[in-house]
Structure formats: structure tokens, C-alpha cells
Amino acid sequence: MSRGRAAVGPRGEAAIGRVMAQVAMVMNLDKCIGCHTCSVTCKQTWTNRPGSEYMWFNNVETKPGTGYPRRYEDQERWKGGWTLNRRGKLKLKAGGRLRKLATLFYNPELPSLDDFYEPWTYDYQSLTTAPLSDSFPSARPKSQLTGRDMRPVHGPNWDDDLAGADSYAAADPNLEGMSERVRLEFEKAFMFYLPRICEHCLNPSCVASCPSGAMYKRVEDGIVLVDQDRCRGWRFCVSGCPYKKVYFNHRTGKAEKCTFCYPRIEAGQPTICSETCVGRLRHLGVMLYDADAVLRAASVTDEKDLYEAQLSVFLDPHDPRVRAAAERDGIAHDWIQAARRSPAYAMIKKHRVALPLHPEYRTMPMVWYIPPLSPVTEALHVTGHHHDDPDRIFAAIDSLRIPVEYLANLFTAGDTTVVEGVLRKLTVMRTHMRRAQLGDPADPELLDSVGASAEDIEDLYRLLAIAKYDDRYVIPRVHAEGSGALMAQHCSLDHPGGLTDSGPHQPDQLSAAPPPPSGLSTPGGGSHFRDGDGKVRFNLLGWNGTGTAPGLFGDGSGR
Amino acid sequence: MSSWDLWWWVILPYLALTVFVVGHVWRWRYDQFGWTSRSTQLQEGRLLKWGGPLFHYGTFAAIAGHVLGILVPESFTRRLGIPEQTYRWFSSIGGTVAALAVILGVGLLALRRTAVPRVRATTSGVDWIALTLLAIVIVLGIIPTMGVNLLGSGYDYRQSVALWFRGLFAGDPDVAAIAHAPLIYQVHATAAWAILAVWPFTRLVHAWNIPLWYLWRPYIVYRGRVATHPTEPGTSGRRWRRIGARY
Numbered sequence: 156m157s158r159g160r161a162a163v164g165p166r167g168e169a170a171i172g173r174v175m176a177q178v179a180m181v182m183n184l185d186k187c188i189g190c191h192t193c194s195v196t197c198k199q200t201w202t203n204r205p206g207s208e209y210m211w212f213n214n215v216e217t218k219p220g221t222g223y224p225r226r227y228e229d230q231e232r233w234k235g236g237w238t239l240n241r242r243g244k245l246k247l248k249a250g251g252r253l254r255k256l257a258t259l260f261y262n263p264e265l266p267s268l269d270d271f272y273e274p275w276t277y278d279y280q281s282l283t284t285a286p287l288s289d290s291f292p293s294a295r296p297k298s299q300l301t302g303r304d305m306r307p308v309h310g311p312n313w314d315d316d317l318a319g320a321d322s323y324a325a326a327d328p329n330l331e332g333m334s335e336r337v338r339l340e341f342e343k344a345f346m347f348y349l350p351r352i353c354e355h356c357l358n359p360s361c362v363a364s365c366p367s368g369a370m371y372k373r374v375e376d377g378i379v380l381v382d383q384d385r386c387r388g389w390r391f392c393v394s395g396c397p398y399k400k401v402y403f404n405h406r407t408g409k410a411e412k413c414t415f416c417y418p419r420i421e422a423g424q425p426t427i428c429s430e431t432c433v434g435r436l437r438h439l440g441v442m443l444y445d446a447d448a449v450l451r452a453a454s455v456t457d458e459k460d461l462y463e464a465q466l467s468v469f470l471d472p473h474d475p476r477v478r479a480a481a482e483r484d485g486i487a488h489d490w491i492q493a494a495r496r497s498p499a500y501a502m503i504k505k506h507r508v509a510l511p512l513h514p515e516y517r518t519m520p521m522v523w524y525i526p527p528l529s530p531v532t533e534a535l536h537v538t539g540h541h542h543d544d545p546d547r548i549f550a551a552i553d554s555l556r557i558p559v560e561y562l563a564n565l566f567t568a569g570d571t572t573v574v575e576g577v578l579r580k581l582t583v584m585r586t587h588m589r590r591a592q593l594g595d596p597a598d599p600e601l602l603d604s605v606g607a608s609a610e611d612i613e614d615l616y617r618l619l620a621i622a623k624y625d626d627r628y629v630i631p632r633v634h635a636e637g638s639g640a641l642m643a644q645h646c647s648l649d650h651p652g653g654l655t656d657s658g659p660h661q662p663d664q665l666s667a668a669p670p671p672p673s674g675l676s677t678p679g680g681g682s683h684f685r686d687g688d689g690k691v692r693f694n695l696l697g698w699n700g701t702g703t704a705p706g707l708f709g710d711g712s713g714r
Numbered sequence: 715m716s717s718w719d720l721w722w723w724v725i726l727p728y729l730a731l732t733v734f735v736v737g738h739v740w741r742w743r744y745d746q747f748g749w750t751s752r753s754t755q756l757q758e759g760r761l762l763k764w765g766g767p768l769f770h771y772g773t774f775a776a777i778a779g780h781v782l783g784i785l786v787p788e789s790f791t792r793r794l795g796i797p798e799q800t801y802r803w804f805s806s807i808g809g810t811v812a813a814l815a816v817i818l819g820v821g822l823l824a825l826r827r828t829a830v831p832r833v834r835a836t837t838s839g840v841d842w843i844a845l846t847l848l849a850i851v852i853v854l855g856i857i858p859t860m861g862v863n864l865l866g867s868g869y870d871y872r873q874s875v876a877l878w879f880r881g882l883f884a885g886d887p888d889v890a891a892i893a894h895a896p897l898i899y900q901v902h903a904t905a906a907w908a909i910l911a912v913w914p915f916t917r918l919v920h921a922w923n924i925p926l927w928y929l930w931r932p933y934i935v936y937r938g939r940v941a942t943h944p945t946e947p948g949t950s951g952r953r954w955r956r957i958g959a960r961y
Contacts, residue, residue, distance in 0.1 A: 252929050259924075260766035261755065268756045268832075300757065301831040363933035366925035371937040382937075384746035387923045388753050405836065408752030408917075421939075633939065 171480040172447025174470060176490050177357070177377030177521055178420055178630060179442045179499040180429070181509045182350055183619055184527040185581075186436035189316065189348035191215050193428035193437075197352075200427045201414065206406025208274030208299050211311055212413035213428045215350045219327040219561065220314045222351075224270040227399040228328040228513065234264045235397030236360050236516030237453065245454045245517065247363055247395065255366055255391055264394035268405070272310045274299040300405070317346050329564040347527040349565075350436075352428060353400040353413035354512065354520030355379050357444060357468065358453045361412070364395025370410070375633060377521065378415040386410050397516040421633035429628060438622070440497030440629045441490055442521070443470040443481055453517045458568040461514035468519070469504050472497070493631040498618055499523070506607075506615045508577050510566035525619070526562045526574055528581045580605045584619070587612050722904060723889045727882050730907035737914030738922075751920035757832035761822050769819025775812035776855070779805065784879050788872040806863040813856040820852055844916035847909045854902040862896075875899050 197213035216222045230236060234249040249255070249264050277294035285292030298305040314323035324330075324346075355372075359379050362370040369385035370392055372378070381392070381401070388408040392401040401412040416426035420439075424430070429437035445468055452464035470477040472494035481491050494500065502509040502525065509523035559578070563571040583605045587597060597609050607615075618626070741749065755762050783805055791801055826833050827845065837845075862869050878892035892900065913919065 247933075256925070256928065258767075260770045261759075261763050263763075265755055265759070267759050301835045303831060359934065362935055365935075366928040367923065368925075368927065368931060368935055371935040374936050374938045384749075386750065387920060387925070388750035389925065390753055390755060403753070403756050405754070405756050407747070408750035409747070635939075 171470065171477060172445040174443055174477070174481040174484040174486060175374065175377065175446045176481075176486050176494065177355070177442050177444060178415065178439060179355075179377075179497075179503070179521045179523065180352070180426075181438045181440075181499050181502045181523045181525065183434075183436040183438070183525040184347055184349065185525065185619075186434035187215070187348040187350055187527075188434055189215055189217065190433050191312070192431050192433050193350055196427050196431040197413075200416070202411070205299075206404040207402070207411060209268065209271045209311070210402040210404075210411060212400070212402075213350065213352045214311060215348050216312065217315050217317055217324075217346050218349045218565070219320075219324040219330060219346065220317070221323050221326050221328075222349075223311050224266050224399050225309075226270075226326060226328055227266075227397075230397055230516065233266065233394060233397070233399070235395060235399065236518050237358070237363075238517070239454065239456070243454065243456060245358075245450065247360060248397075249364065249391075249394060255364065259366070259389060262390050262394055265390050266393070266399065268300070272313075273305060273307075275305055275307055329561055332564070332569070333558070333560050349512075349524070350428070351398065351400070351512070352426075352522060353379060353396075353415065354398055354518065354522045355413075355415055356521060357446075357449045357465075357519035358517065359396075360516070360518050361392040361396040361401050364391040365389070365410075366391060370401075373417075376415075376417070376420060378417050378420065379412070380414060380417065381410050381412055383407075383409050383411075397513065397518065398520075420630055421635070423630050423632040425628040425630065435622075435627065438498040438502065438618075438627045440499035440501075441472075441494040441631065442497065442499055442503070443472050443477060443486070443491070443494050444468045445470055449519060453519055458515040459570040461517065462511060462567050462570070462573060465511060465514060465519050466504060466507075469500070471504070472500065487631070487634050490631045493629050496629045498622065498627060498629060501614070501618055506580070506611065506618075508580055508615065510573065510577065512566060513568075514566075515568035524566060525581070526566060526577055528578055528585075576605070580607065580615075583607070584612050584615055588616050588620075719889050719893045722900070723878060723892050724882075724887055726904065727887070727907050730911040731882075734910045734913055737911075738919070741914045741919060749919055749923070750917070751923075752836065752917050754826075754833045754836055757836070758826050758830050761826040761830070765819050765822030765826065767819070768815045769823055772812050772815030772817075772819055775808070776816055779809050779812055783872060784876045787876070787880070802863065802868060806859065806868075809859040810864050813859050816852055817856055820849065824849065840912070840916050844909070844912055844918055847905055847912065848918075851902060851905045851909055854898060854905060858896075858898050858902070862898075869896060869899075871895070871899060875903065879903075 193213045194211055194215055198211065201212055202208070202210040211223060214223050222228060227233065227235075230248060236248050237245050238248040240246045275296045275298050278297050279294050282292050282294050296305055296307050297303065313319070317324055355378055357377070359370070359372060362372060362379060365386075366389050367385055367387045369382045369387070371380060371382065373380060386409040388403070388410070390403055390410070392410050392412075393399070393403050395401075396412075401410050403409075404411050416424075416428075419426060419430075425437070425439050429439055448468045452468045453461070455461060455464045470480075472478065472481075472491060478491050481494075482488070499509075503523050509525050511520045511523050513520070559571045559574050560569070562574045562578075563569050567573040583601055586601060587609070590597065591613075602609060602612060755766075792798075824845070827837060828834060858869065858871075874891040874895045877888045881887035881891075892903065909918075
């Protein structure tokens with residue numbers, strides 16, 4: 156990406172590389188009730204077609220649990236994402252380009268459909284067509300792969316709400332490296348939900364794995380997409396993605412993935428999972444980042460530094476230098492303005508309460524999570540602690556069954572101090588707001604303990620607790636001013652000057668639209684409309700019967 | 715030259731080649747979406763693990779062998795100073811290795827294609843045609859390679875089949891050369907033309923997509939949003955669905 160710019164700017168500050176914009180998502184896990192509404196609406200919108208039955212662009216996992224596909228986080232098995240080679244250079248964990256081409260005919264890292272599940276439906280028809288009998292008719296499960304009878308053995312969220320926890324939750328790769336004491340007590344203590352979509356990474360390993368070059372990151376909004384016309388079905392994106400959010404359509408033979416609802420984003424609307432989220436836990440906003448700094452940030456030696464490294468890539472849209480650089484790189488003014496109002500920026504960089512999912516995969520994910528606090532405080536209630544005092548809570552963390560290590564394995568490559576800092580800030584926010592509610596004065600010591608001002612904390616409270624639709628979703632529309640030309644080209648045949656226009660002797664249908672006759676209630680509208688062929692027609696349904704009805708039978712020219 | 719010979723050894727090859735070329739142009743322009751290997755690794759992996767690589771690498775070797783044996787003239791290898799005996803041993807041993815890989819691979823693939831319900835369910839009618847033709851060509855190719863040239867008395871196809879084949883591309887096919895070749899070579903060649911004729915309409919098109927560009931391109935691909943033409947009226951944008959997919 157480097158354009159060979161000087162590393163140091165005119166005033167001695169580090170120069171800003173190529174500025175790019177990305178629509179990022181932040182999910183507040185404290186609010187997720189695990190209702191799966193996001194998954195269902197996503198499925199209805201995108202993956203309700205044959206061949207995509209098993210695809211869940213959005214899914215909600217119970218943690219601890221094995222996730223979907225099962226144990227997808229075990230990168231020693233699936234080799235997703237990036238790793239560093241011996242010289243400290245970033246490389247795909249599944250091996251180099253030559254190895255990819257050599258294993259084109261059998262990809263050893265591809266999960267089988269059974270690692271997801273065999274999709275099935277039920278033979279509902281038999282319920283109504285079964286002959287009269289003493290026993291109830293039953294709808295038998297039928298495989299959607301073969302149409303044959305089958306016995307469902309597991310599904311996309313078979314371990315929902317810790318069902319079968321002794322086999323599923325115990326197999327959670329995030330529990331590895333944690334002491335047995337934490338594991339067992341923790342299983343008794345709590346669970347939480349983790350909604351997942353494609354991370355739309357800054358350094359997407361699926362894109363890097365695609366031999367056909369069919370996958371790409373969109374320049375305008377950072378959405379990672381699969382070009383269905385260019386995909387040749389080599390399947391390396393599926394194994395290359397450490398989050399296993401690229402799926403292979405078993406009927407079309409093409410890869411498909413979460414599209415971040417790009418048609419909605421282009422129109423300034425939130426993704427369907429955000430729109431329908433019952434807990435309103437999703438936030439969408441623009442992040443500006445330095446694309447030239449991504450590779451260096453993804454290559455830092457210590458995995459625990461990846462969180463800070465990714466933060467360093469994000470640019471502050473309030474900084475005039477950043478805004479100038481963004482304009483230099485062709486980012487539209489309204490996008491820069493949206494970046495300043497971005498809830499994602501506020502939670503990720505300003506307040507630092509959102510964390511990336513598995514930064515150790517080195518893909519620089521762009522769907523971030525605010526770690527859940529409720530289970531922590533719940534656990535403390537049980538043991539007689541009171542969560543008014545954050546220090547008592549945090550003093551108790553080590554001796555109690557609160558798995559900060561588990562959260563750290565998910566969000567910070569195992570660095571517990573970062574997670575503790577976030578949880579502390581969230582607790583302080585609650586305590587501060589409770590004091591305000593009760594009319595107590597703000598406690599400066601409390602605020603100092605997390606290094607935040609009262610304004611900061613109240614701003615965070617507004618974001619997390621009462622943000623309205625327009626505050627949660629700050630999405631600038633796409634700039635598509637140029638695309639109208641194509642549409643005109645396509646439809647122009649019947650228009651004046653088009654191929655069917657036989658010359659000046661024919662009346663110009665567009666400019667000579669019949670004037671609305673007197674007697675119609677809405678002049679120029681209502682019963683007149685412009686039809687698909689560009690001609691003005693008369694709509695009988697809107698006619699009040701008093702005036703004439705011109706255009707009802709077309710203009711009759713040529714007859 | 716009888717009209718029978720003319721049909722089998724001149725008209726049919728040119729017809730097949732025309733369909734092959736025109737069909738590919740048509741498919742490339744109208745059916746990018748259907749242009750895929752339609753892998754079934756997701757459904758079945760244990761047999762594919764061996765069958766897929768064996769078949770494909772064996773086929774590469776077989777194609778290289780055909781180039782060497784059919785497209786490279788005998789006079790060329792002779793000028794290089796390679797004696798006929800050396801060539802024959804090289805080609806029959808090399809050909810046998812390739813043939814074993816292909817037959818083993820295709821056996822495994824045919825097994826999973828027919829016996830594994832999940833894989834069978836993804837097979838469309840045109841797939842069955844292509845796969846059957848492929849099986850015929852492979853079996854009829856292996857019999858002369860192993861039965862005639864390795865174990866049998868040998869047959870110098872470079873003096874007959876090759877002359878005719880190269881002649882086709884020179885616009886002057888030597889019909890007599892192929893017309894007097896053993897029947898097995900004739901059927902093998904005819905089945906091969908049939909495959910070429912159906913090739914553009916089957917999943918075999920994925921053969922042209924070996925992604926060598928991947929070795930040089932940057933890892934992360936960035937693309938801008940491009941405005942595309944709306945779909946043609948009346949097609950609902952589904953023109954690609956007609957081919958290959960029975961769904």
C-alpha cells in the first residue's frame with residue numbers, strides 16, 4: 156500500500172498514510188439476551204436459498220461453548236488467519252501461495268459439512284396427507300442435501316444456553332490454558348452470548364487466501380465481499396477465515412459471506428441484524444484508518460500488543476490533520492463528518508471500552524465487543540459483595556470465579572489487564588450514574604481510578620444506555636452520483652433520441668405530457684403516473700370520474 | 715476416402731472444435747456465475763482426499779504425454795538425437811504411471827459420485843454426460859498405453875494418429891493415417907471430440923481457471939464500487955441458471 160511518502164511530515168509529526176474509511180460495528184454484550192432475532196432476520200434476508208441452508212452470516216453463540224462451526228477457534232486445527240514466520244514477517248497460517256495451488260484439489264483445512272451441520276427440513280406434507288389412523292402422523296426430518304430421511308445429530312446452536320455443557324462448553328478452545336479451578340467453577344457461574352458476523356477485517360485473510368482474486372475489500376466502506384462471477388469455488392477463503400464466516404454454497408459451488416447488508420449501508424441504513432436487534436446492542440459508525448499502517452500493526456511480535464497496534468491504526472477524525480489527509484485521499488466530506496459522530500470511534504478509541512474479537516488472528520477485525528459486565532457483578536452478589544465499590548469487585552476477581560482470563564482469551568489474546576480496565580470503567584460508569592441519580596456528588600477518586608472525566612463517563616453512559624436510533628447508527632450514504640448514467644443508457648431506447656425514436660414528426664412524449672385536466676383532484680399527480688417506458692399514463696384507480704381520462708389507452712400514435 | 719471417413723475424421727473434429735471455441739466464448743460472456751469447479755469437498759472429504767489429487771495430477775501428466783506424443787513431431791525428437799526405442803520406453807513407462815494415477819483417482823471419484831448420496835445429489839444431467847464421456851476416454855486411453863505399448867507389441871501412433879491430429883490444425887488432416895489405425899485409437903479419439911464438444915457446457919470449464927496469477931498478486935485486493943448495468947428486462951437476471959445446475 157505504501158506510496159513512498161516521507162515517513163515524517165513537515166512539522167515533525169509522523170505523516171498520515173493513505174486514509175481509508177470503514178463502516179465498523181460495536182456490540183455491547185451486556186445487552187445481548189440471546190434471542191437470535193438477528194440470526195433469523197439475517198437468514199430471511201440473505202441465506203434462505205437452496206445451498207445456503209447451513210449458512211449463518213449472523214449467529215449467536217453461547218459462551219463458553221464450541222461456537223459455529225464447532226471449535227472454529229481452534230486455529231491449530233483449521234489454520235485460519237495469519238501468523239509470523241521465523242523472520243517476523245506476516246504469512247498466512249495455512250501456508251504460502253504455492254502450497255495453496257498444490258492443494259487446490261483437496262484443501263486439508265476445509266471443515267466438512269458435518270462440522271457445521273447437515274441441514275434438514277421436515278416432511279410437513281405427511282401431516283395432512285397421512286391416512287386416517289389411531290396414531291398421530293409425524294413429520295419426519297429430511298436432509299436438505301439428499302432429500303432422504305435423516306436423524307439430526309447437531310445443529311447451528313445445539314449448545315444454546317449451555318445445553319450439553321459438559322461436552323460442548325468444556326470443548327471451548329478459549330478455556331485452554333486456564334486452570335482447572337476456573338474452568339469448573341466458571342461453568343457453574345455464568346454464561347453470556349456472543350453474536351457474530353463477518354469481521355470485515357482490515358487485513359482479511361480470506362481475501363488473501365482467494366486464489367481467484369474474487370474476494371475484495373471495498374475501497375469506499377471496507378466491506379469484504381465475494382464477487383460471485385469471479386469465484387471459481389477453490390474454497391480457500393473458507394479455511395483462510397479464522398472466524399469461519401465465509402461459507403461454501405453447496406449448490407452453486409461459490410463462496411458466500413456476510414455482506415454487511417451493503418445495499419442497506421449504501422442507503423444509509425443499518426444492517427438488518429442491527430435494525431432488528433431487540434436489545435439495541437449494536438452500533439454502527441465510520442472509522443478512519445491509515446491503510447499504510449495496517450501491515451505493520453498486524454505484524455507486531457507480541458500477540459498481546461495487537462489490540463494497541465490496531466488502535467494505533469485508527470485515525471482521530473477530530474484532528475484537522477487527519478481530516479485534511481482524508482480529503483486528500485478522496486474521502487467525501489459527509490463521510491468525514493460522520494466519522495466525527497461515529498459511535499464506533501467513541502467506544503473503540505475515545506472510551507476504549509470496545510475490544511476486538513481474537514486479535515491474535517492478526518486480521519484486524521472491525522466488529523468490536525464491549526465485554527459483558529453483568530455476569531461479573533452477578534457472581535459477586537452471590538458472594539455478598541456489593542458492586543457499588545469497583546475496587547472491592549476487582550480485588551475479588553482473583554479469588555472468585557470470575558473468568559477475566561476467559562474474556563481475555565476472547566478479546567485481548569490473553570491480556571487480562573485490558574479486560575479488567577474495561578470492566579472497571581463500566582462499573583465506574585454505573586456507580587457514577589447511580590450517585591448522580593441519588594443526588595450524591597460525583598466522586599473524583601472514583602473517576603480518577605479509570606482516568607476519565609465526569610463528562611466522559613456521562614457521554615459513555617449516553618452511548619450505552621440511552622442512545623437513540625440516529626446515535627447508534629451513523630452511516631453516511633454511498634456516493635453513487637455517477638451510476639445514474641448507466642440506468643439512463645439502459646432504458647433510453649424508448650425515449651426521445653433512442654433507437655425507437657423515428658424522428659421529429661413524432662410528438663415528444665416526455666416534454667409533451669398532457670396537462671392535468673380540470674376536475675382532477677390532484678393536478679399533475681394522483682391519477683397520472685409515469686410508466687416504466689417513460690410515457691405518462693392514466694391510472695383508473697385514482698380517477699374520480701368527473702373529468703376526462705386522457706392517456707388511458709396510450710397515445711394511439713402509429714395506428 | 716469414404717464419406718464415412720470424412721464424417722468421423724474431418725467433419726466431426728472441426729464441428730467439435732467449433733462448438734468448443736464458440737461455446738466457451740458464449741459461456742464466458744453469459745455464465746460467469748456458473749463457471750466453477752463445483753467442489754463437493756464440503757459434502758465428502760475422505761475419498762476426495764486421495765481421489766482428487768490423484769486424478770488431477772495424473773491428468774496433468776497425461777496431457778503432457780499427449781502433447782509430447784501427438785503434437786511434437788517424430789522428426790523433432792529424432793533431430794534431438796532421441797532414438798525411437800528410448801522414446802517408446804519413456805512414453806510407455808511415464809504413460810503407465812500417469813494412467814495408474816488417473817484410473818485410481820477416477821475410480822475413487824466415480825465411487826463417491828455414484829455411491830455417496832450427498833455427492834450424487836449435486837450431480838446434474840450434463841455432469842453425468844461429461845463424467846461418462848470422461849470415463850470412456852480415460853479407459854480407452856489407458857488400454858493402448860498399457861495393453862499395447864507397455865505389455866503388447868506396441869503401436870507407433872506417431873506415424874498415424876499424430877499425423878492426422880496435427881493435420882487438423884494445419885487445415886490438411888491425413889484421413890488415411892487415422893482410418894487405418896487400430897479401432898481403439900479411433901474410438902478414443904472420437905470420444906475425445908465428444909468431450910470437447912460438451913466441455914464448454916459442463917463443469918469442465920474450471921480447467922481454464924488454474925489461478926497462477928495468485929502467485930504474484932498482492933494479498934489484499936481492494937476494489938471500488940462499480941455501477942453495473944441493470945439486468946436485461948424479462949430475464950430477472952437469471953440467465954446463468956440454465957446451465958449445469960439442475961436446481
